Amino acid sequence: MRRINSASVTFFAFLFIFLSACSDDDSSESMVLSRPTLATVLESREIERGNVIACAASNENPEVVSVFLYPRPGVGNIRYFETASAEVNANDFNNYSEVLLPLLDVFNGYLLKYEVDPEVEKWVVVTFEEDGKVHLSNPIRLKHISKPTEYLPENVSVDNTSSMPNFSWIDGRFDDSVIYFHVVSDESDALLSGTYTVERMFQYYKLDNVVLNITREQPPELETDQPYGFSLLAVSEDNWVNLFAEVDFELE
Numbered sequence: 001m002r003r004i005n006s007a008s009v010t011f012f013a014f015l016f017i018f019l020s021a022c023s024d025d026d027s028s029e030s031m032v033l034s035r036p037t038l039a040t041v042l043e044s045r046e047i048e049r050g051n052v053i054a055c056a057a058s059n060e061n062p063e064v065v066s067v068f069l070y071p072r073p074g075v076g077n078i079r080y081f082e083t084a085s086a087e088v089n090a091n092d093f094n095n096y097s098e099v100l101l102p103l104l105d106v107f108n109g110y111l112l113k114y115e116v117d118p119e120v121e122k123w124v125v126v127t128f129e130e131d132g133k134v135h136l137s138n139p140i141r142l143k144h145i146s147k148p149t150e151y152l153p154e155n156v157s158v159d160n161t162s163s164m165p166n167f168s169w170i171d172g173r174f175d176d177s178v179i180y181f182h183v184v185s186d187e188s189d190a191l192l193s194g195t196y197t198v199e200r201m202f203q204y205y206k207l208d209n210v211v212l213n214i215t216r217e218q219p220p221e222l223e224t225d226q227p228y229g230f231s232l233l234a235v236s237e238d239n240w241v242n243l244f245a246e247v248d249f250e251l252e
Contacts, residue, residue, distance in 0.1 A: 035099070037081075037093065037094050037096060037098075038096035038098070039096075045134045047134045047136060049138070051137075052128060053069065054067065054068060054138075054239065055067075055068055055140060055181070055235050055239040056239065057240070057244055062148040062149075063117055065116050065118060065144050066113045067116065067126065067140065068113045069128075070194075071111075075129065075130045076128065077128060078103060080098065080126055081096035081124065081126075082097065082118070082125075083095045083096055083097075083123040086123060090139040096125055099116075101114045107190065110190075110194070111194075118144070121143060121146065124142060125138075125139055137239070139239070140240065141238035147240065151243075151245070153245045153246055153247050155169050155171075155243065156169045156245045162251075163223075165222070165251065168201040169201075169232055169234075171234060171243060172234075174236070176242065177235060177242050178198065178235065179196050180197050180202075181194070182197070182230065182231065182232050183231040184228060185230075187227045187228070189229075191215075192215075193215045193219045195212070195214070196210065197209050224250070226250065227248060228248070229248055229249075232245045
């Protein structure tokens with residue numbers, strides 16, 4: 001019986017590893033190429049455009065981008081789509097491919113977010129299903145390279161002398177914010193109120209200047225000697241967060 005020497009064993013082992021690696025590369029490339037486009041997913045479906053509240057911000061490490069969304073109660077099949085770059089037609093759904101990413105909780109799951117590390121700027125659309133329809137966010141322009149989100153808690157002022165504190169703020173370097181999203185939360189990070197204004201002020205819990213309200217229940221009255229948080233996102237027309245601020249406060 002002919003014996004296989006050690007050199008032959010080494011050669012065949014190397015050949016097997018090489019072929020396996022090629023096969024894995026081909027498989028990975030095939031998976032990327034076969035990702036469904038948003039246009040394909042929406043074929044023969046009833047859709048609602050601009051009906052998913054979503055925006056994106058770069059983290060303090062600007063290489064990482066968080067894409068936030070508000071999942072109304074009862075929605076399902078939340079999906080994330082992105083373009084290859086920003087140099088495409090953002091309204092052509094053929095330019096968006098699905099990327100499978102985990103969803104992370106924000107404010108104990110009241111909001112959700114994807115975390116991505118895009119090498120280039122691009123457009124993003126988030127979808128979910130509700131009442132038999134596919135609902136889409138407006139296209140979100142990632143600007144983590146050209147306009148990284150500023151983290152400026154010092155731009156927020158809190159008048160905490162009453163049980164209905166007043167919050168006001170100023171913009172940072174970028175002056176193209178068109179709407180402001182603000183959250184008041186408790187010590188456990190539970191969302192007490194979530195509101196939007198176009199003015200740079202909000203009073204808890206007055207809705208006189210609120211243009212959009214995602215608070216589901218009547219917020220509780222704030223108590224003295226209890227820690228609370230105020231979070232602010234200044235959002236541009238293409239749903240990029242120019243400024244992010246978080247401040248802690250207590251009633252006096």
